[in-house]
Amino acid sequence: MKCPFCGTPSTQVTDTRENDEGNIVRRRRRCLSCDKRFTTYERIELKMPQVVKKNGSRSEFEREKILASMKLALRKRPVTAESVDEALDRIESTLLALGEREVASEQIGALVMQELRRLDKVAYIRFASVYRNFEDAKEFSEVIRELKPPRAPRREPQI
Incomplete structure (x- = not known):
């Protein structure tokens, strides 16, 4: 995952949590280059009609x-x-x-x-x-x- 601040591809996951339904994963990340933190979300992608x-x-x-x-x-x-x-x-x-x-x-x-x-x-x-x-x-x-x-x-x- 690239850092949205400096573009460096090396980031570290500091915390991972699922929502109550278990269909979204929230990850807190830290850039190893500029040391800024940001959040990413993962969700299942299904093909809608x-x-x-x-x-x-x-x-x-x-x-x-x-x-x-x-x-x-x-x-x-x-x-x-x-x-x-x-x-x-x-x-x-x-x-x-x-x-x-x-x-x-x-x-x-x-x-x-x-x-x-x-x-x-x-x-x-x-x-x-x-x-x-x-x-x-x-x-x-x-x-x-x-x-x-x-x-x-x-x-x-x-x-």
């Missing part, structure tokens, strides 16, 4: 694109970055578990909506308005109605 867009074109799966759209929906909402990362990890895990070489962008959008619904109802509605291309207020009210739990039947007081 190709994304098939509505127009039929294909592109690489980009976690950053999903993150950007989720952040936009979650703007000024009380959701932690850690929760968003966990949601993204669940989306990626679901896509990998499908075992498909290609996945429709609509399927990814549905997974994002599912995660946003779990994280924050307002962000869910924001994302849904763009994803489903709402035309009027009626469509907003329909989505809000979906979010409301069904009412329990009223019981008459017993005398």
Whole structure:
């Protein structure tokens, strides 16, 4: 590993730790030349499926694109970055578990909506308005109605 400060290829690992899930390794390193310290991360790289867009074109799966759209929906909402990362990890895990070489962008959008619904109802509605291309207020009210739990039947007081 080259030192990011001086470019020398000789560095020494001073500490190694895994995250709780065991899928990321964090290494603290020290440059043997300039004696500066830095951190590197190792994570498993799996081949994500190709994304098939509505127009039929294909592109690489980009976690950053999903993150950007989720952040936009979650703007000024009380959701932690850690929760968003966990949601993204669940989306990626679901896509990998499908075992498909290609996945429709609509399927990814549905997974994002599912995660946003779990994280924050307002962000869910924001994302849904763009994803489903709402035309009027009626469509907003329909989505809000979906979010409301069904009412329990009223019981008459017993005398």
